[in-house]
Amino acid sequence: MNRKEYLEMMRGAGKLDYEIYLNTERLLACQKEPEDLCNPDELQFMIVHQVEELWMKLMGTTLLDIDDEMRAGRTLKALTLFRRVHICQEMMSTQLALLETMSPKDYQEIRLLLGNGSGQESPGFRVLLKMPKDLWQTYVDIYLEGGKRTLEQVYDSEYSHDEAYMMAEALAEFDEQFQKFRNAHMQLIYRSIGVAANSLKGRPVKILDAGIRQKFFPELWSVRAEMTDRWGSSYGIKRDKLEPKTDA
Numbered sequence: 001m002n003r004k005e006y007l008e009m010m011r012g013a014g015k016l017d018y019e020i021y022l023n024t025e026r027l028l029a030c031q032k033e034p035e036d037l038c039n040p041d042e043l044q045f046m047i048v049h050q051v052e053e054l055w056m057k058l059m060g061t062t063l064l065d066i067d068d069e070m071r072a073g074r075t076l077k078a079l080t081l082f083r084r085v086h087i088c089q090e091m092m093s094t095q096l097a098l099l100e101t102m103s104p105k106d107y108q109e110i111r112l113l114l115g116n117g118s119g120q121e122s123p124g125f126r127v128l129l130k131m132p133k134d135l136w137q138t139y140v141d142i143y144l145e146g147g148k149r150t151l152e153q154v155y156d157s158e159y160s161h162d163e164a165y166m167m168a169e170a171l172a173e174f175d176e177q178f179q180k181f182r183n184a185h186m187q188l189i190y191r192s193i194g195v196a197a198n199s200l201k202g203r204p205v206k207i208l209d210a211g212i213r214q215k216f217f218p219e220l221w222s223v224r225a226e227m228t229d230r231w232g233s234s235y236g237i238k239r240d241k242l243e244p245k246t247d248a
Contacts, residue, residue, distance in 0.1 A: 007034060038113060041106040048098055049119075055088045056124025062088075063131050070138045075163040082170040089177035093184045100191055107192045119185070128178070132216035135171065143167050151223040156230070168220055175216045 014025030031046050062081050069078035099107075119125060140147060143164040144154075154164045189195060215221055 038109045039106050041102045042110050042113075044098060044102065045107075045110050048095055051095065052092055053122065053124050055092050056122070056128060059085050059088045060124060060127045060131065063128075063135065067135060067138050070135075070142050070167065073142065075167060079166060079170055082174065086170075086173055086177055089174070089181060093177070093181045096181075096184050096188050099188055102192070104192055111193070132171075132175070136217055136219075139167060139171060151219055152226065155223050156227050171217050172220045175220065178216065179214075 011028055012019050012024050014020070019025065030050060031043055034043075037043055062085050066078050066081045066085070069075075069081065144150070149164070151168065153159075154162075154168060159165065186195075
């Protein structure tokens with residue numbers, strides 16, 4: 001195969017309608033030229049992280065729309081948009097597997113070119129860390145009527161699988177999927193550089209592990225534990241063993 005010819009074809013001419021609309025000429029120029037790569041895997045490394053930024057951009061703008069829809073009381077629209085966000089989160093976690101095809105040595109060569117940069121500096125990641133606080137306030141204002149209603153009522157004593165419950169579960173799914181992404185990223189760090197190593201910021205990588213334990217909406221997780229304790233009190237700490245049924 002003529003490598004040079006195929007690489008040129010991949011760039012495109014930037015003149016067809018599809019290329020113009022998607023601005024493929026600039027898009028495909030966002031990566032290094034093949035001759036400038038430190039090793040062949042660097043192209044993959046750049047593309048995966050650039051795509052992650054695009055997914056986070058879509059998630060961030062969609063979360064802004066979700067906040068508007070919740071404020072307007074359009075729950076079904078907000079839930080549909082949340083499904084879009086959840087799918088983006090799943091794809092973010094899944095595509096990290098691509099980087100597992102890279103050897104630790106190849107990654108070390110790429111890492112030398114990052115300066116002091118790290119994923120903690122991602123604009124999309126920083127925004128997504130900040131947004132949940134505002135989303136939660138909107139949920140409280142609209143679905144908990146500014147605090148007149150409680151999560152205990154939504155989930156237990158007045159449970160009716162209503163809009164307040166469905167929106168709470170959408171928020172919980174966002175929280176859970178974000179933690180799954182963080183966990184997948186942490187496992188990638190284990191595999192590529194090892195958790196005992198120092199990060200590019202000079203801090204132990206194991207500090208990143210603290211982020212896995214962070215919850216955006218702790219109230220949504222504590223209400224489950226409270227329910228379990230409350231329901232469990234009816235039979236005490238230790239339950240009687242179930243007896244097998246016998247034929248009469």
